[in-house]
Amino acid sequence: MKPDQFLQLREADWRELDDLLNRATKQPKSLTPTDATRLGDLYRAATSDLALARRDFPQDRVTSYLNQLVGRSHSLLYRKRRVSWERVWHYFRADIPLAFRQNIRLFGIAMVLLFGPALLAGILSYIDPELARFLLPPSVQGLIPEIEAGRLWTEIEVSQRPLFSSLITTNNIQVSFLAFAGGMLAGIFTTYILIFNGLMLGGILGLTFHYGIGWGLTEFVIAHGVVELSVIGIAGAAGLMLGRALVRPGLLSRGDALRIAARDAVKLAISAVPLLIVAGLIEGFISPNEFIPFAVKIAVGLGTGALMYTWLLLGGTRIFHLN
Template sequence: MSGAALAPSFGLSQFRAERESDWQRLEQLLDLVEKKSPKRLTNQDLIELPRLYRATLSALSIARETSLDGSMIAYLESLSTRAYFILYGCREPLWHQVGSFFASGWAAAVRGIRGEIVLIAALFFASALAGYALVLSDPTWFSALVPGEMASGRDMQASADYLRGTLYDPPEQGGLEVFATYLFTHNAQISILAFALGFAFGIPTFFLIAQNGVMLGAFYAVFVPKGLGWGLTGWLMIHGTTELSAIILAGAAGLHIGRAVAFPGMRTRFAAAGDAGRRGALVMIGVVIMLLVAGLLEGFARQLIVDDGARYAIAALMLAFWILYFTLAGRSLDDRP
């Protein structure tokens, strides 16, 4: 007999007759939800919907096992899929989802990778110290550590007056906007790569974060000996408390995935990576927002504000905001089952 043939005691017409009323009723309820509103369902409909879904799944299983008509199987698969998304899919309005993300989701995801954050932050600042010491001990290292387009004349041969001008002169005189744009683009690329390459056991992430820290330290080795360390810090940190925090979070999210791949525990490696990836993705959505905020601070505040006190005040305010937000936002929801 052909694959569509039925067992003697199991006819297609009988199978359909016994169950078709349930399928039609389920389809009617799904149409009501999809074309109008879930609010149109009565209490009886809400009780009936899961039962009809389970009955349809059971019919689909039987149809597959007994090789019933292919068009019927396709119909039942489509009906089951629609019911699944109605019952288990997220139908929360977009603005509710956005509000939930900022109210608790983002901060909770960040707190979930706090161990990786501490490790990445330690690596970054240790690398910065290493870069500073290395360039001070041998100035020829500067050109090896810092790309020429990033340095833009800010190297070991630059005079104190020239370096001071790059910190305080208007952009058209100091060329500050070119360096600022390059720095922002570079840091955005580092953030994305540090996260995206985390699946390789976090090794590329470590390298990228260390490289960025070394370059920062190399710049300090140029400015500090000329008495401009304080000014450089204010110039960088007016946006850097946001931008560097974003880089550290991106690196931590990448490392979180790498750690899950390397040490999945009792779960399969695929399941562990999936859980870590979902948390990391939440963190990275926030990182993009932080980079946009840093870009605004870099493009406007740092260009227009040349007073060190004001720069440090803005930097401290932004740092305090991020620390308080990630520490407190949604904290009461963390212990939910």
């Protein structure tokens, strides 16, 4: 058979398939169940047409037409479920906590990388404030004179609080995403972010305690700090997962190990978004509010922390399901 004869013979079907594909992409709702079945039939017919064309006239433009037609149908027909609210709900209810529990050891390591330097910097700068100058990054050195004068910088005007809250939240989410993405550099950048943030946290706290305003800062930090610092640890774990896959892929190829690790790691990175929004709202509106007593702030901090860890440790398990 010549290409032109073949084309004449099959043209009607190809045109119908082409029309259905266009409708399926542009107005998917206009497809009836009959149309959908027809689409499947026409696609299968087109695949065998393509096989035939490849054998008989591989170089002809009929073949490249069919190649394109089958390619378009394939990407439409084999498309996975669309993103639905149900999927999103399941993702947050079960997928994220499961990924967290499976990688809880890396979460532990991330927390050590965060709090180890924090503790060290805290003790050192409490004993000798001069050391804080070495430990604190230049960006926060400006706070040192404030602390020395016994002043806190945590008072935020009521009208400024929404802006402050959004700045804090977006910045924290950005840091979490960086900690995750930094895993691609063999985990080195992730480790750096964790240690850096730990030094900063510990250094400042130690310094404030040295100058007697430590409880004031603790009062400010406690309400949002539990969730916020845990999230840095979670995002750090996500980055370390990528780094581990690259450094120690085990029996898998590096590429495969990375792909498998990324599938779970991205869940942890995404969990940072809702958690940090909650933390940011608390940091913007509850933490700087001088009318809320210290005890309530502690309760908020411990309460949100307990909720978060309940979700992460029990989400998607049977215990949680029965509730």
